[in-house]
Amino acid sequence: MWNLLIVGAGPAGLNAAIAAAGEGLKVKIIDEFNRIGGRLLGQLHQEPNGEWWNGIDVANRLHEKAITLGVKIESGVSVYDLEQSEFGWKVYTSEGMEKTEKLLLATGATEVPTPIPGWTIPGVMSIGAAQVMGNVHRVKPGNTCVIIGANVLSIAIANELRLCGVEVKEIVISQPNSSLTHSGTPEKVMESLLQLTHLAPSVLLRQAGRVAKYIHPSLAVKFYPKNGMNILDIPIKIKTAATEIIGDKKVKGVKTVNIRSNGEIIPNTERITEADFVCIAGGLAPLPELAALTSCEFKFVHELGGHIPLHSERMETNEPNLFVAGNITGVESAKVAMAQGTVAGLTIASEIKGNKKHSDSAIEEALLTVRKEREEALIQFQPNIARARELIYQQFELDWKAESPKRSIS
Template structure:
């Protein structure tokens, strides 16, 4: 049996697209390798700028219930192993069966970038995303006292979540600089990223001060006079002038060696000291999880402002391959709200293409909504996301200027 739509990924983008398609009478199947729907929504819990709380588990439950009530078929704990195009249909191969559909949406989200630190293979070392899932989804403490290596938007948001769960976080600090973490180990490169989560801080001083950081002189002075012991957010010191040089322990994490660094991330000799911890979280940021789109044959472009290699697409979430669509963090690292809005756009694009532009007005309105949500998004993973989107549109225009057919058949 050929389905109208197959969606790979049961996160906010995939579920929103599924709901949209199903409400317009389409037969929709959603596949996800995890045993619960929701994707990265499941671990999210943070305070909005207006003081309200964003609870990812509740949001994922809402989307799941809407999808089920709309007639969407969900296949969970089912990994996809291959995608092929045969004629006008997409074949999606899983470990259980092969499914066919006229339209395919890849909404696989994002993955965490590895950030190697000496000793990182010890039990008790994990990514910040793993700590988030353990704490907020599995309700299991990653440990009693830990440290976070890597100061960025993702780690700052998760540090707050660990604090809310009464988990002791000794500090957030930088990794020792190497060829793989250059952007994340230099204090002057890191300081600006924190401006995008300053609203999360309970300190009015930090909130007010962050508004002044857009001025270059103040920005430079702020780093120069940044205290060596760090500035506390949620009672967790954010140490931009210290770096972890080693994680140590015999059979598990027992502590870390930390040292002072200069403005360029270089270790200051004879400044090392040991800190006892029983778990370590490493954060190297996120990148689009786009392998399945690559298997499908979609062209890619490297756009740093979007987080890495991104499949070619337009604002309608179409790719150059007929019947193939993308949505969510696979198109660039943003957040759950943007992903959900993109999912709605992808769903309307599929409906519109199937029904010969019958929903063009609704589609254009949904695209406008994505732009509004992007501008108002309280957490910005990349400060120049708009530039990244403009680059993608430029590549899209250039691609079709060099290819006469509007879609690859």
């Protein structure tokens, strides 16, 4: 039996394993993908200090460190059920049942699909798939691209595609409909883009962005150029919406129209932008299905990407011996996920080892790292993430106090 079983070998899971194993725990990680690293594997970008963040290198270093500390790691293993027991948890996997005192779910996030006419044509893919093709498999997805969906994820990966030698012709938004009200109107898209003006290539645009953050998005949209604005030399057109992907046996282009600030289509503005592949970027949402197999309490938090398990800042849930870390708790950067993993690993070690004085000091230091990484993150996936986190932690504390007589953390 394991002291700690971790589901997910991404940045949070690997760091949690390292922290827990470093405190003497017997730790195992399982992951359904056949390579270790999770979302780290697709990441490649330049940091503000000029250094390059190569996710594959980071994943390899974490993998090697975990192995050195005695962590057992199995890839290509899926989990399909969880069951509480007298000793902790039974975890049912494609390779059999595992027993563990503590269970950490670090399952990450998933891309949100955005259906559009023509989205099943060969050559249409999610923005994350294009990232993996280029950065992991070193396969160029194509030569020319249109990205549908103007958000943090699409802009970040668009730059990575550009580094692969792809001409990203434009980033447009999805045509508004009843299921896409959050991302299909220029005003909502503008709210997100105002978090990214620090990436603009010119000082003038960066200064304009700082001023625009104090202006209501509807007013900012009013003055946004109809032909878009360049970020990292890629045209971002939030007043242009994709209505259809064109092609038969393969992608040929995207049909678009101009739209007003409220998303209303402007007649007689249709045009086609030619491209040999199309990326759809619907954004990211936490992946909490395994937590939903338990009695774990959930909350919907827009700023964190959707439904998340209610949890403390120390990554505890309301379920005894069940912890969460990384993007399952809300969509943020890999560095935040790594720091959260360290907090979870140290918290779990503290509960098992009971060395409170040493543990509290180490955990508090790890919590400071989480806050620092969040504050210094190059991009924020949603505005007001820090405030949303605090509200979640406060609610957990209230629930903890109400239910503490029922809870065991042995």
